[in-house]
Amino acid sequence: MEESSQGKGRKEEDLTRRAQRHRGEGAEKKTVAGRLICARKSVARQGELAQTTMQAAPTKETDLISRIVAGERELFHDLIRPYEKMVYLTVLSIVKNQADAEDGAQEAVINAYRHLNSFRAEAKFSTWLTMIAINEGRRRLRKAKGAAEDSIEELEEEKEGDYTPAPLTDWREIPLETLERKELREALREAVEELPDIYRQVFTLRDLEELNIEETARALGVNPGIVKVRLHRARIMLQKKLVPFLKTVAPARKGFFRRAP
């Protein structure tokens, strides 16, 4: 099974080379492994994730929007490009089906295009677009499932569960190579897919699309307190699911990197 990155021109290095480069070397800033955190440094890195942002320069965006509304409609291609993935993943977090998510994402983008003149400059374009994507996802879900969706959500929220993480004693024993493995990313993808709907949606907006708590709350139409609770539970559920996986796949010998067949 090969990495699916070929032909996409997005990743210049394959897994092996990335892993080799990290072996025995210090942290490499630009790569994921370089950003992964060792236990000892953790305290100093506090809050760093919260700083991450994917926003394009807002002035350029505002300028683009006014030009499009004024008639340069082809510029909408440029406006939407940075958000293509965000729209897709938002719809996917609701409909949970790739083909449906793609159709829904297209529909959401077309809707955004048609209603761009109703966009208010004081709002953030990314949040506005996310709301359109959520509405489209929900519309599709209702069509597929019937109208029972809301009551299902209420029930889910009240379910009490064990939201404590899996204690881990040997995280530092896990080589960076393991964290770079394709299997781990697949496991994470599956774990996110298996999260209950309300948790997956919050997790997707907050940690995948990097909206902040308030934006996530606004986009989903719930209050920020609910977002925090759901986010915490989602993260803990994922930690629990991935910890055993990390323990079992970690290669025994130091510096030994086994590539997937």
Next chain:
Amino acid sequence: MKLECKHVWEYISEYIDGRVDPQVKEDIERHLEHCEICSATLDSTRNILILTADDRTFELPMGYSERLHERLKKEIESAEPDLKKK
């Protein structure tokens, strides 16, 4: 205040987001200094978030972008032909 592990776990998510009160933050950090289990648990949770943000974890279907812009192009051309600047 001296925190127990289970209390630290309750704050993991907000701690990662930098949203805990300064006093709680201090208590958590004091606990982390001597508790390997909580340090490892916190790191694993945080690393999952970093992996989540890795572009290779959640990918778009092949050809998604091309199909999207093709559809958009049709929409732009059909909806308001008069507004196109030539």
